[in-house]
Amino acid sequence: MKKGDEWKIAFKTILGLYEWLVMSFGLTNTSSTFTRLMNHILRSLIDKYVVVYFDDILVYSNCIDDYILHVKSLLLLFRQEYLYVSLEKCTFYTSEVMFLGYVVGSEGVKVDSAKVKVVQNWPKPKIVGEVRSFHGLASFYKRIPLLNEIVKEDICSKLEESQERSFRALKGRQTNAHIIVLPNFSKTFELECDGSNVGVRVVLLWERHTTTYFTGKLKNTQMKLSTYDKEIYALMRALQVW
Numbered sequence: 741m742k743k744g745d746e747w748k749i750a751f752k753t754i755l756g757l758y759e760w761l762v763m764s765f766g767l768t769n770t771s772s773t774f775t776r777l778m779n780h781i782l783r784s785l786i787d788k789y790v791v792v793y794f795d796d797i798l799v800y801s802n803c804i805d806d807y808i809l810h811v812k813s814l815l816l817l818f819r820q821e822y823l824y825v826s827l828e829k830c831t832f833y834t835s836e837v838m839f840l841g842y843v844v845g846s847e848g849v850k851v852d853s854a855k856v857k858v859v860q861n862w863p864k865p866k867i868v869g870e871v872r873s874f875h876g877l878a879s880f881y882k883r884i885p886l887l888n889e890i891v892k893e894d895i896c897s898k899l900e901e902s903q904e905r906s907f908r909a910l911k912g913r914q915t916n917a918h919i920i921v922l923p924n925f926s927k928t929f930e931l932e933c934d935g936s937n938v939g940v941r942v943v944l945l946w947e948r949h950t951t952t953y954f955t956g957k958l959k960n961t962q963m964k965l966s967t968y969d970k971e972i973y974a975l976m977r978a979l980q981v982w
Contacts, residue, residue: 781821785814791839798839807833848921848949921949931978935970937963942978954981 741749746759749767763770771794778792789810791798799814801807811832818825831837836845843850865871923929923946930945935958943953956977958970965973 781817781823782814785810785817790814793840796840798837798844804833848919850919919950921946921951923951931975933971933974933978935965935967935974940970940974940977942974942981944978944982952982954978 741760741763746761749764750757750759752758763774775794778794778797779786782790782792782797786792789800789806791800797814799807799810801810815825836843838844838852841852841855843852859874862874865874927946929951930948932943932945934941937958939955939957941953941955944951954977958965958973962970962973
């Protein structure tokens with residue numbers, strides 16, 4: 741907290757009035773203020789060798805010598821701004837790390853095996869609440885191409901045969917989800933576009949590996965377009981997204 745502003749977030753207890761010396765969780769602007777602070781302090785490092793999301797910071801390097809310099813520059817900035825990190829929550833010098841729920845490594849981005857195991861062991865849902873719980877967990881990995889269409893299945897309180905097949909397929913395909921590779925922006929990218937009767941799908945490729953993708957449903961009027969026009973529309977949407 742800024743010196744002199746502590747009184748603004750004071751709270752009362754049976755032992756008296758207390759004031760936070762640091763910004764606490766639960767305040768209206770805590771998240772946005774902290775995010776703005778982190779982006780401002782690390783602005784010289786972001787997109788060079790640092791990725792930051794709220795209080796999660798990822799430092800990436802090509803070799804150990806660069807890595808030491810990168811971590812040192814990050815810690816020096818924190819020291820200048822009187823910010824602290826918890827050593828117990830840090831992982832140093834590793835080729836693979838958990839970041840924002842995904843496993844990020846030299847090969848790319850893939851799903852967390854622990855979450856995959858939870859999905860695979862999930863019992864058949866019997867009520868709407870159980871279906872929604874499973875749908876929410878599986879939807880966490882909707883960026884992974886193989887899962888996207890199955891997760892979008894219509895769900896009702898009673899699983900029909902087609903929906904039960906989707907449920908089983910989703911559990912089985914978790915282990916086969918594609919790895920999203922980390923792109924090299926100095927290289928050439930490719931777009932693969934496809935239009936169907938109900939939607940469009942576009943995959944952004946780098947050296948024939950998936951870097952990201954986009955899917956979208958067609959409106960009723962768009963469903964009447966020719967196959968050629970649907971694929972042109974898919975290309976147009978890709979250019980809008982990327």
